[in-house]
Amino acid sequence: MTVAPERDEQELLAQFEATIGHHDRIEPRDWMPDGYRKTVVRQVAQHAHSEIIGMQPEGNWLTRAPSLRRKAILLAKVQDEAGHGLYLYSACETLGVSRDELTEMLISGRQKYSSIFNYPTLTYADVGTIGWLVDGAAICNQVPLCRTSYGPYGRAMIRVCKEESFHQRQGYELLATMMRGTDEQRAMVQESVNRFWWPALMMFGPPDDDSPNTAQSMAWGIKRNTNDDLRQRMVDMTVPQAEALGVTLPDPELCWNEERQAHDFGSPDWDEFKDVISGNGPCNAQRVEHRRRAWEDGAWVREAATAFARRSDDVQAAVR
Numbered sequence: 556m557t558v559a560p561e562r563d564e565q566e567l568l569a570q571f572e573a574t575i576g577h578h579d580r581i582e583p584r585d586w587m588p589d590g591y592r593k594t595v596v597r598q599v600a601q602h603a604h605s606e607i608i609g610m611q612p613e614g615n616w617l618t619r620a621p622s623l624r625r626k627a628i629l630l631a632k633v634q635d636e637a638g639h640g641l642y643l644y645s646a647c648e649t650l651g652v653s654r655d656e657l658t659e660m661l662i663s664g665r666q667k668y669s670s671i672f673n674y675p676t677l678t679y680a681d682v683g684t685i686g687w688l689v690d691g692a693a694i695c696n697q698v699p700l701c702r703t704s705y706g707p708y709g710r711a712m713i714r715v716c717k718e719e720s721f722h723q724r725q726g727y728e729l730l731a732t733m734m735r736g737t738d739e740q741r742a743m744v745q746e747s748v749n750r751f752w753w754p755a756l757m758m759f760g761p762p763d764d765d766s767p768n769t770a771q772s773m774a775w776g777i778k779r780n781t782n783d784d785l786r787q788r789m790v791d792m793t794v795p796q797a798e799a800l801g802v803t804l805p806d807p808e809l810c811w812n813e814e815r816q817a818h819d820f821g822s823p824d825w826d827e828f829k830d831v832i833s834g835n836g837p838c839n840a841q842r843v844e845h846r847r848r849a850w851e852d853g854a855w856v857r858e859a860a861t862a863f864a865r866r867s868d869d870v871q872a873a874v875r
């Protein structure tokens with residue numbers, strides 16, 4: 556007996572929902588609703604683009620690192636970011652979208668990357684602040700994503716989070732070293748923290764009541780927490796670290812709320828956030844142009860690798 560197609564679809568949907576309900580993983584060959592596939596591709600692609608574009612602000616300091624040790628640490632970190640981008644592009648490819656298409660969507664502005672990477676890195680202290688605050692925010696956001704419902708994304712996150720922890724520690728250690736230095740160095744750290752604090756809080760996305768995707772993404776287990784929840788976690792985690800470092804977080808409203816057992820804090824400038832994610836931040840044009848040039852300059856490498864792979868296949872076929 557043949558089953559009616561609608562019946563088939565209903566059974567598949569029920570099976571999908573049961574998997575989500577049990578907090579099990581959805582794997583690439585499993586049936587999934589079109590909206591789920593699109594949402595995972597959107598989030599994972601944005602995440603991958605962020606890692607790749609995110610190499611630029613710190614990469615800016617590679618040739619000017621103040622010592623061999625600092626240069627080696629920074630090189631390792633920037634290379635890790637490239638690796639994270641590649642895992643994430645691979646996770647996206649399991650859903651039937653190619654690396655070429657993803658890069659095209661980034662360069663043409665059809666897909667986003669994290670707002671934070673549209674701010675400039677003006678001093679070497681920014682390398683420390685990015686490690687401490689930006690990787691700190693990335694950890695808050697990504698540890699729960701190790702339990703995301705899409706298998707390849709969650710597994711990529713496990714490795715990425717281990718590396719992000721090293722990134723955060725190296726940033727904190729850099730800032731701690733500068734804070735033990737001269738008055739000028741301490742002032743440089745404070746100035747850098749003042750510039751990056753609010754943009755780091757914006758990384759978690761708009762407030763929950765202004766976040767169109769959160770409810771559905773949580774229902775599908777793609778996101779495990781809301782944007783505001785994770786932002787609160789970041790503030791609570793960072794305040795004692797700032798005290799230990801001896802820097803001030805630039806928020807006059809920041810204070811401990813005994814009743815909530817959490818910090819109250821001010822609101823980021825959401826108009827600035829909207830401007831930055833619409834392409835009008837201080838470095839948007841420069842970041843995308845740099846990526847476009849690198850992609851075009853690398854065309855010959857991709858062509859050579861494809862030709863080599865084709866020839867190897869021909870040789871294998873001839874031997875068989």
Ligand SMILES: CC(C)(COP(=O)(O)OP(=O)(O)OC[C@H]1O[C@@H](n2cnc3c(N)ncnc32)[C@H](O)[C@@H]1OP(=O)(O)O)[C@@H](O)C(=O)NCCC(=O)NCCSC(=O)Cc1ccccc1
Binds near residue numbers: 597636667
């Ligand atoms: C929380 C959120 C970012 C946004 O929640 P959703 O539910 O998806 O959206 P929601 O409805 O709340 O927002 C409405 C619209 O606003 C967009 N938008 C929101 N926020 C931002 C933003 N900050 N920047 C730009 N756009 C943002 C959002 O896409 C949506 O637009 P769309 O409808 O697509 O046109 C989520 O996608 C997520 O957890 N992603 C995974 C983590 C991830 O990507 N991490 C990367 C950074 S860490 C790193 O790279 C490591 C590193 C450290 C140091 C150096 C180098 C590398």
